[in-house]
Amino acid sequence: MDILKKLSAALLSAVLLLSLSACGRSVPASHTVRREESGLAVSADTDNKALYSSKSKNKLRRIAKSDMIELYFDSETCTVSVFDTASGELWSSLPEKAGSEKTSAVALTVLIKGNRYTLSSQSDSVGFSSALYEERENGVTVNYGFKRTLEDGTKINLFLPVSYTLTDGALAVEADCSKLYGENHDGDAVVTDIDILPFFGSDTKGEEGDYILLPDGCGATVDLSENPEKFESISLPVYQQGVLLGAFGMKKGDSAFAVLIDEGEELSCIRALKALSSGGFNRVYGSFAVTPAEDAEDRAYVCNEGYTGKLRLIYRFLSYDSANYTGMAGAVRELLIRNGYLLTVKDGEKGDYPFNLSVVFQNYVTDAKGKVRSQTLTTYSQAQEILDSLKAKGIGNVNLRMRGVLTPSAVTEAEYSAEPGKRSELDALLAYGGNGVSFYTDAALTSAYKAEDTSFAALKPDGEPVTDGDRAYISVDRIDESTNSLLSLMRESGVQGVCINDAGAFLYGDCTDGAFRLKTDTADIISGQTGAVSASGRLMLDTGNMYAVKYADVIVNVPASASVDGRELCTAVPFVQAILHGIADYSCEPVNGSKNSEKAFLKCIEYGAVPYYEWYAADLSSQEKIDKFSYLNSITEAQSRYERAAEAFGDLRYARITDHYRVKKNVYYTCYDNSTGIYVNYGSKPVSVNGVTVEAMSFLRVN
Secondary structure: HHHHHHHHHHHHOOOOOOOOOOOOOOOOOOEEEEEOOOEEOOOOOHHHHHOOOOOOOOOOOOEEEEEOOOEEEEEEEEEEEEEEOOOOOOEEEOOOOOOOOOOOEEEEEEEEEOOOOOOOOOOOHHOOOOEEEEEEEOOOOOOEEEEEEOOOOEEEEEEEEEEEEEEEEEEEEEEHHOOOOEEEOOOEEEEEEEOOOOOOOOOOOOOOOOOOOOOOOOOOOEEEEOOOOOOOOOEEEEOOOOOOOOEEEEEEEEEEEEEEEEEHHHHEEEEEEEEEEEEEOOOEEEEEEOOOOOEEOEEEEEEOOOOOOEEEEEEEEEEEEHHHHHHHHHHHHHHHHHHHOOOOOOOHHEEEOOOOEEEOOEEEEEOOOOOOOEEEEEHHHHHHHHHHHHHHOOOOOOOEEEEEEOOOOOHHOOOOOOOOOOOHHHHHHHHHHHEEEEEEEEEOOOOEEOOOOOOOOEEEEOOOOOOEEEEEEEOOHHHHHHHHHHHHHHHHHHOOOEEEEOOOOOOOOOOOOOEEEEHHHHHHHHHHHHHHHHHOEEEEEEEEOOHHHHOOOOOEEOOOOOOOOOOOOEEEHHHHHHHHOOOOOEEEOOHOOOOOOOHHHHHHHHHHOEEEEEEOOOOOOOOOOOOEHHHOHHHHHHHHHHHHHHHHHHHHHHOOOEEEEEEEEEEEEEEEOOOOOEEEEEOOEEEEEEEEEEEEOEEEEEE
């Protein structure tokens, strides 16, 4: 832990003041600025040539080549384009034609005198002839000098270098925030957000089959073939609200690009916009909140410390059969493995097809007075009976998540409950570990159920606790303490595995005075601590944010839907599953917790997920309703589904998903790299496809 603490201290000391006027003086962790009505900004008139790209590479200068892509530079716009030699597609930083939107290769959002202004690299830098460039081996660096004079005469002068480099057949785009600076400006100017290549690949219309790919839940596509009258833009903050990774992409004809945010993804928000019948562009990009800020009715609370690391995005280009969302997933997966975010499975780790199970020992409820009360639903001896029943039904490889065994107090005060059993019963239950059962004690690493107690809480810039539902998140400086407490409990109990139920689902920053942490720092600390927990046993994660999955053996509650489900032109796809399959055993939500358990099971089959159940021993059924979480009411169907899944996926557990698509209404196909495919039919009638018949509400494996 000493090493981790030293690393944390080093990270903290590296965080410098981004508020340009505050350099060299001591300031609190955050300050407030009065909100004012924004005046009209005064900007130089610009030549239209600075606002759009040429679609002919003959008018551009080639400056680098790597594998099947070439990098071109336009000295008039100070932007780059990438030519995919396989498909013949030229991907440009700016649209071919300027529209009503102010285009940019890079954009800064600046907070000054209580107002926010957006500065464009094209109209506020290139238009002033204040963008300088230097060609390098395999790329170019552009130093954008942003200039703006406000209506009241206030001048803003900011400078940010951005490098564009071809490396290993990919385009790496990097902005170094430590080199963001200002000079000869009036007043306090804080850069809160940076947009990188917000118009890359943009166009005013798309053809049939063109789409944007987003990491929304399991993944989602936005159809580009139509220009509707209205379409609400999509904003997806990475590592929040079911966004598990910083990656996105776009497909256009026989070509596509996939992007992995390699550095700074914790600060990013992925944005997608549609071209409408009235104008606009189809585009997708990453925006980075480099200085945390919270808006109130008449005040803006801004942290005086901002991110001084690098923002780095890697663009991979795909063509023909690979130009789809599974191809994009494969490209992102390769980058994640190469950069150490994911570990490939070792042969020695392979075993029988697993059964993922959550057993609720105690249910905790917070009453109106804020007191936590518990109800015993399963004892240790009853849990052993459940395992006996599974073993008798031929289910031996069980990953058992033990929920409600730890009291849900502040994490650093967690302890094993006296109930639901005696120590001897727990020891007898754990003896099943030699019979193919892996135990995971459910535990919180970063949160607790004491939202009203701010003495331990992480704080937002406005001083309010960081919360997510009923949970309040602890100050980042206490995560080490929380982990030590958890490791001590593991040794005390004899349980060799932990299911972390919070660190894989929600990432936060901490503006507590004297303990300032950005989300990037929090992610680094959590990643290190999940590694420490894994080193002491086995690790299960709930949900699975990408910064935490490296050491996970099992991931549960991986989203099988997207928040944009049901929106016009939006479709959920297994983008995340195509990245994870073969890396770790993952499950979607508990099958028996769904409104339609058979459809939930078929979704597991379509998405390559291990079926997951949540049970307890008590039976709370009534005359009106059967208790679907009582194991006695669903263990027989669980056995049947496990046998069907194990037969279909026994040799696919470590295969890669190489293709997935909708065959026809209610019928989907998933293909694996060993030339095996799975058809799933959600319809009420049998369907014939490619010479085979898929029965209603069923699936069929074909080779």
